Amino acid sequence: MEKPNTYAGVKLCVFDNVTTDPKEAGQIARNLGLDDALSYRLLRALASLGLLKEGPGSRFSITKQGELVGKDHPQALRGITLLEEGLGHYQIWKHLPVMIKDGQQNAFVHEYDCGAFEYAERNPEYAQIFNQAMSSYSRIYTQWVLEAFDKYDFSNIQHLCDIGGGHGHMLSHLLAKYSHMKGSVLELGSVIQNKELLWADKMNVADRCQHIIEDMFREVPSAGAYIMKLILHDWNDEEYVTMLTNIYNGSADSGRVFIVEHLVPDPDTSHFSKLFDIHMMCWGSGRESTVEEYSALLQQTGWNYVQTFYTKNGLIGIAEGAKSKP
Ligand SMILES: C[S@@+](CC[C@H](N)C(=O)[O-])C[C@H]1O[C@@H](n2cnc3c(N)ncnc32)[C@H](O)[C@@H]1O
Structure with missing residues (x-):
């Protein structure tokens, strides 16, 4: 209601x-x-x-x-409301009971005949609402990421690549805080082609930030570290493996990978991730995972699991992987 x-x-x-x-x-x-x-x-x-x-x-x-x-609130929950509670996403929830019965995670495809990112490519109105919502989420999540990373030593990381980094809200804030670093946002062309929406200029880090149009399943640029915020949860296990293997191959020998997700906690803890997981079930092929599952996935793709950082509120966690043994 x-x-x-x-x-x-x-x-x-x-x-x-x-x-x-x-x-x-x-x-x-x-x-x-x-x-x-x-x-x-x-x-x-x-x-x-x-x-x-x-x-x-x-x-x-x-x-x-x-x-x-409201429109002018700095956290702009408006964008999230228009996406998650709007007609486009409302329609997919009706498939939930049938999906759970049949074991086919295909609500979005069932409703729109293609996956959400392809739909966004074909439908500029959905793309605009989706990207606005991602920026809305970022206004909240970027602060959490900065907080979780508060004690992390970035001095050995010279180049950070944000895979599927949207309009670059999080990366621009990290570059503003760690002024020795340069960065790249790897994204689909449709997301980063409108330069006015990008954050690097607004945050005065454009001289250290490049935007790369590339398919993350195909190739990633060589970098010292990669960060993926709310990316892995969009995809299924096979897709996870392709993506993390790709990043492993692109990474420097001393490379790091940071997975920023809603990490599912113990069975007896009530947590937002367990609800967002059902949204992921309806929206795409992905799911929310535990830190043990991400750790196993890292090991499976050649990475060494290092540690996990949490925000104070525990709503997100950052799992770190290293290419060579730490
Ligand atoms: C759930 S959004 C997360 C965006 C951003 N990381 C954030 O947290 O706000 C997923 C992002 O992945 C991008 N994406 C999807 N498929 C991609 C692909 N094959 N290659 C590169 N980026 C892709 C989408 O355009 C979208 O911006």
Whole structure:
């Protein structure tokens, strides 16, 4: 019940129009060109979810939680809401019970006749929503990555390559923090062709950051270290192996690989990764894994598992692999 309401509020720009100054429901409807009676019921539902507050005389103001999905909030959860709760992804969830019964992880293909990345290549509207959402996720996750890496010694890493690095939000922040490093974002052409969306310029690291259009299953540039954030969980075991082997072959002898994922903890721990895993089941061929599974995968592809770093909130972990024995 929560999701369609929040999506409708974001889509109709409710969270950009309602402020901390209470405003009458009819006025909000007029500002946004909405039906009076129906929009009042949506506002009331959003207030019930804690995103707005309803006061006397049907006057609504925004709450701290509601501000999170507004257009101007620095964490921009708006992009995530438009992707994950929008029609495109909503449709794939209906295949969940049948998939679990049949053992075929194919909801996206079932619905759209191709995988999500191919769909994004063919459908610019989906691509725009998807890439915006990835940048929204990055605004949150980059901070976690910086925090998890806080004590890590980057002095031996001269070139860091971010595989499937989107618009380069995380890599640009790492380059800004570790000023001796240069970096490359390896991505699909459709993602990085619009230069205005790239972060390197905005973060003043463009002179140390290149953008490479390449298929990560084909070739990766030679680098001292590779980072993959929310990449492996998109793919199945066979695809994992191709990707990590490719990176192993491209890497310098002293190379490192950092796998940034929602790591699945013990059976008795309730964790976001166990829920996001079901989203991955519907969206693609991948899954969320435990650190033991990533460690085994690293060993299988020639890497030595070194260690895992966690954020304070434990929501993500970074598993490190080394090409030569540490
Ligand atoms: C789930 S997103 C993660 C993006 C980014 N790492 C982040 O955390 O925000 C996966 C990324 O992989 C990229 N990608 C998918 N297939 C690829 C391929 N074959 N070669 C290179 N990049 C690819 C997509 O364009 C997308 O940006």
